[in-house]
Amino acid sequence: QVQLVESGGGLVQAGGSLRLSCAASGRTFTNVAMGWFRQAPGKEREFVATIDRSGRTTYYADSVKGRFTVSRDNAKNTVFLQMNSLEPEDTAVYYCAAELRAGWGTPRLLHEFGYWGQGTQVTVSS
Numbered sequence: 001q002v003q004l005v006e007s008g009g010g011l012v013q014a015g016g017s018l019r020l021s022c023a024a025s026g027r028t029f030t031n032v033a034m035g036w037f038r039q040a041p042g043k044e045r046e047f048v049a050t051i052d053r054s055g056r057t058t059y060y061a062d063s064v065k066g067r068f069t070v071s072r073d074n075a076k077n078t079v080f081l082q083m084n085s086l087e088p089e090d091t092a093v094y095y096c097a098a099e100l101r102a103g104w105g106t107p108r109l110l111h112e113f114g115y116w117g118q119g120t121q122v123t124v125s126s
Contacts, residue, residue, distance in 0.1 A: 009120030022096030038092035
């Protein structure tokens with residue numbers, strides 16, 4: 001089992017920044033890739049970003065590329081999502097997720113992740 005707890009969400013004006021954190025416990029954090037997803041009201045949960053177990057390889061959805069940065073601190077069992085130039089369309093509940101099976105890649109699909117946090121609300125006003 002692994003437990004994930006997100007923090008850092010809030011209300012921000014368009015063009016502003018937020019930094020989300022996700023603290024992990026209960027499993028060897030350094031063995032798994034981590035991902036961020038988001039879900040807006042009335043929409044399906046969608047992929048945002050992923051980072052491999054080493055922290056050297058990342059992958060982003062086209063909608064956030066160049067604005068969001070995913071990183072991790074394996075010594076602190078924490079993954080981050082730095083969000084800059086936020087847009088109203090970024091408004092959603094953001095979830096961090098841990099890879100279901102230990103690997104060396106950058107998973108991007110929902111079924112590749114087996115553990116989820118409770119989510120943190122991000123609201124961007126225009």
